[in-house]
Amino acid sequence: MPRSNLLSYLYICVLGALLIGPLAASALAQQPQPVAPASPTPVQKAKIEEAYKLLDSNDKQAIAMMDQLLAADPAFELAYYVRALAKGQQGDYQGALADINKCSALNEEGSRSLRVRALLNMDAGNYSDAVRDFQKYLGITVGEGYDIHGGQYSGTGIEILYYAIALAREGKDDTRTLNTMMMAFHQLPDDDDKLYAAYYMWYLHARNGRHEQIKPNLKALVDTGAHALAKSKGAETKGKPDKKDLRIGRYLVDEISKDEYLSQVEAAPADTLARALCEAYFYIGAREMIAGKRDSARTYFQKALATRQQKAVERLLSAAALQQMKTEDEAKAKKPEPATKSP
Missing domain, CATH: 1.25.40.10 (Tetratricopeptide repeat domain)
Structure with missing residues (x-):
């Protein structure tokens, strides 16, 4: 979902x-x-x-x-x-x-x-307004770095997940975003939805250089999904990850290379190809960004936007990543060069 x-x-x-x-x-x-x-x-x-x-x-x-x-x-x-x-x-x-x-x-x-x-x-692009609307709808009282609510949020796991994505796009508080994403993860009913929530959490951690922290948990989810898929002999089961869901995770935990990942994606049926490419370009861009390859990361994020998958989460996050990189580049350009001592 x-x-x-x-x-x-x-x-x-x-x-x-x-x-x-x-x-x-x-x-x-x-x-x-x-x-x-x-x-x-x-x-x-x-x-x-x-x-x-x-x-x-x-x-x-x-x-x-x-x-x-x-x-x-x-x-x-x-x-x-x-x-x-x-x-x-x-x-x-x-x-x-x-x-x-x-x-x-x-x-x-x-x-x-x-x-x-x-x-x-x-x-x-009105991310703060979106956050306020979700908070009002979900009945949230905002605390320091987390959201306080009497018991569970009033929304479904899917709605809480999109609130977390709104927080991620706003970009003001990664701690609150991760906590909200974790709450969504535990309320999502299906394993395939949980897997995608874990992918988004991987990205939020990666943005702060903490992607290795979530990697073991992500690998466990991928292994569980792969085991269930093998048990069903490759047949798709409602609520369970299938091959196209798992290939993202396999790439993120280094089970397949970037080239292998793209090769699998490019073999997708025509009616799902643009969606699969949007996902692939975003996650490849994220890994390039982690590796310090900003120009390459920017190229992949732009490719994700070019797929025109308007409602895809990965497209939204690609746009946010490009904006973040632009802001960082502008701040760096304005920063004065350190004064050099004259001999």
């Missing part, structure tokens, strides 16, 4: 719980969902469901349908919500944020808009 489009997950969880019912959507939501303050009419409900189905194939038509609903009823909260999702899919993050804010204003008690607004703020 973390490497997929979380917005798609939210479409299913929220719209399914509100409107679609038997689409098995509510089974995916791991907590009770808010109820709309006013039930939609049968016509409105049909239009919302139709637009929802169009989100991955025809965003423009979905937006046009919501425009019609809002022309007839400017206070129809769900139309703003769905139009925000469609605009987000198009990359119109400011328009999407405007719509989700209208949705939130019409239903101040509802929490679903907070989750989507947090993700839209991440896409728009």
